[in-house]
Amino acid sequence: MGTYNDEINIKTNGEVDIIDITSQIQEIIKKSKIKNGIACIFVPGSTGSITTIEYEPGLKKDFPRALQKIAPKGEHYDHHETWHDNNGHSHVRASLMGPSLAIPLIDGKLIHGTWQQVVFVELDTSPRNRNLIVQIVGD
Amino acid sequence: MGTYNDEINIKTNGEVDIIDITSQIQEIIKKSKIKNGIACIFVPGSTGSITTIEYEPGLKKDFPRALQKIAPKGEHYDHHETWHDNNGHSHVRASLMGPSLAIPLIDGKLIHGTWQQVVFVELDTSPRNRNLIVQIVGD
Amino acid sequence: MGTYNDEINIKTNGEVDIIDITSQIQEIIKKSKIKNGIACIFVPGSTGSITTIEYEPGLKKDFPRALQKIAPKGEHYDHHETWHDNNGHSHVRASLMGPSLAIPLIDGKLIHGTWQQVVFVELDTSPRNRNLIVQIVGD
Numbered sequence: 001m002g003t004y005n006d007e008i009n010i011k012t013n014g015e016v017d018i019i020d021i022t023s024q025i026q027e028i029i030k031k032s033k034i035k036n037g038i039a040c041i042f043v044p045g046s047t048g049s050i051t052t053i054e055y056e057p058g059l060k061k062d063f064p065r066a067l068q069k070i071a072p073k074g075e076h077y078d079h080h081e082t083w084h085d086n087n088g089h090s091h092v093r094a095s096l097m098g099p100s101l102a103i104p105l106i107d108g109k110l111i112h113g114t115w116q117q118v119v120f121v122e123l124d125t126s127p128r129n130r131n132l133i134v135q136i137v138g139d
Numbered sequence: 140m141g142t143y144n145d146e147i148n149i150k151t152n153g154e155v156d157i158i159d160i161t162s163q164i165q166e167i168i169k170k171s172k173i174k175n176g177i178a179c180i181f182v183p184g185s186t187g188s189i190t191t192i193e194y195e196p197g198l199k200k201d202f203p204r205a206l207q208k209i210a211p212k213g214e215h216y217d218h219h220e221t222w223h224d225n226n227g228h229s230h231v232r233a234s235l236m237g238p239s240l241a242i243p244l245i246d247g248k249l250i251h252g253t254w255q256q257v258v259f260v261e262l263d264t265s266p267r268n269r270n271l272i273v274q275i276v277g278d
Numbered sequence: 279m280g281t282y283n284d285e286i287n288i289k290t291n292g293e294v295d296i297i298d299i300t301s302q303i304q305e306i307i308k309k310s311k312i313k314n315g316i317a318c319i320f321v322p323g324s325t326g327s328i329t330t331i332e333y334e335p336g337l338k339k340d341f342p343r344a345l346q347k348i349a350p351k352g353e354h355y356d357h358h359e360t361w362h363d364n365n366g367h368s369h370v371r372a373s374l375m376g377p378s379l380a381i382p383l384i385d386g387k388l389i390h391g392t393w394q395q396v397v398f399v400e401l402d403t404s405p406r407n408r409n410l411i412v413q414i415v416g417d
Contacts, residue, residue, distance in 0.1 A: 001140040001279040003314040003416050005384055036142040038179045038241075038276050040316045040380045045391040046332040053234040054185040058217035058227070066210050066231045071344050078336035088336070092344045095331040099394070102179045102241040102316075102380040104274035106144055111272055113184040116238070133389055135382035137276050137316050137415050138142050140279040175281040177318045177380075177415050192373045193324040197356035197366070205349050205370045241318045241380040243413035245283055250411055252323040255377070276415050277281050 001139040004032035008132040012122035015073070015090070016064035020055045021132065022117045025103075026110050028134045035108045037138015042100040044133060047090040047124035049097035055117040067093050067123075090123040097121065105138065140278040143171035147271040151261035154212070154229070155203035159194045160271065161256045164242075165249050167273045174247045176277015181239040183272060186229040186263035188236035194256040206232050206262075229262040236260065244277065279417040282310035286410040290400035293351070293368070294342035298333045299410065300395045303381075304388050306412045313386045315416015320378040322411060325368040325402035327375035333395040345371050345401075368401040375399065383416065 006028045008021055025039065041050045053059055070093065077088020101118065104111045112118065120132060145167045147160055164178060180189045192198055209232065216227020240257065243250045251257065259271060284306045286299055303317065319328045331337055348371065355366020379396065382389045390396065398410060 001142075001417070003279075005314060005382070036144060036274070038177065038274055038316065038380075040241075040382050042380075042382050042389060043391075044389055044394065046330060046394040051234045052185060052238045054218075054230055056218070056221050058219070058221040059230050059234075061217040062227050062231055063234055066235070070209060070235075070348060078339040079332075079334070080336070082334050082336040088340050091332055091337050092340055095329045095337075095341055096344070096348075096375065097235065098237065098376065098379065099330045100380050101237065102177075102181075102239050102318075104144070104179050104181050104272050106272075106274070111181060111183055111274075113182075116183060116185040133382050133384075135314070135316055135384070135389075139140070140281075175283060175413070177316065177413055179380075190373045191324060191377045193357075193369055195357070195360050197358070197360040198369050198373075200356040201366050201370055202373055205374070209348060209374075236374065237376065240376065241316075241320075241378050243283070243318050243320050243411050245411075245413070250320060250322055250413075252321075255322065255324040278279070 004034055004136040006134050010130050012128050012130060014122060014127045015125050016067060017122040018060050019120045020117045021120055025118055025134060029105050029110055032136050034136050034138040037105055037136055039103050039105055040100055040135045042133040047094050049094050049121045050101040052116045053119050054115040087125045090125060093123045143173055143275045145273050149269050151267050151269060153266045154264050155206060156261040157199050158259045159256045160259055164257055164273060168244050168249055171275050173275050173277045175245055176275055178242050178244055179239055179274045181272040186233050188233050188260045189240040191255050192258050193254040226264045229264060232262045282312055282414045284412050288408050290406050290408060292400060292405045293403050294345060295400040296338050297398045298395045299398055303396055303412060307383050307388055310414050312414050312416045314384055315414055317381050317383055318378055318413045320411045325365060325372050327372050327399045328379040330394045331397050332393040365403045368403060371401045
């Protein structure tokens, strides 16, 4: 029984970039030598999110379009008055989606469906360097 | 300290079926002999979600109605052009809600409120057989 | 390797109160003597949620406003017919956001961004006393 920690470093293209990190998580699981347990993927930062999606070009357009309806860019946000910036919608979307994903590993393999990939969703307006935390607990 | 893994097999009625899996998780915890830790409930697949809800007939209508407003069925989704199917809204809703739930167990019992049940939410358009993963880590 | 469990007791002001619980989680981690692992923060109850946000006055107005658009207070919910109450929107919002957060701890420290705090979001209509569960697994 033990824990293993690593980071995934990615460069995003800003709003709304969806990046497949499935194989990078699998690599970290392999290095960890932990066979069975739970992996927690976490973004330190309040304008990004981790979820799963079928990673294909259509949904990469559909999902941002849905977010634009839920928390529209271009509207007034009180957040803008605090910092004189323009990413209030990014924060609202991130808090709604959540910053982390808990996902099982079994026999050394990350569990996911064939048409299901783990993704980081960049919700901030500008390109960012992101260091995602992967924390594994198991044996 | 250890890990325990099992599956919950359910048959859903398609869109938007909400199924109470609380007692099945509790059964698995009992079999695991793990008393304190974290359970991760995960759906392998990109058109379903795990969350909690007060499992009563009213909310079983209210929640689907809210999802229809957030990501409407019947609208255009680019996902439909990729596969010539019609479940773009299912995917968008699933990515927004997330595929997993992390929940504590204490003294051999799943923690939840009296009026709070753990549910699988079928977001796909057709009835599906689902094998949900329950991964427990603790001692 | 082990587990540690504690509670955070808070009093909320009702709809939509957002309460920073970051330092209380950090205190519990310190007491646990667990250095590396995963913490699961969970609300037992179906009208609250845990997430992260940049805890500043602007977003404390923006986030509730977004929730009002997603699942409006004041509309008809079938839930009201079940119990003759008026918090259908609270339940829908809670199920959408989810009741828990999985978050890594490394070298005895809760991982989060500089401008990212862990918060409890009170979604119920009235002030409530909440006992949030913090379950830590690691070594």
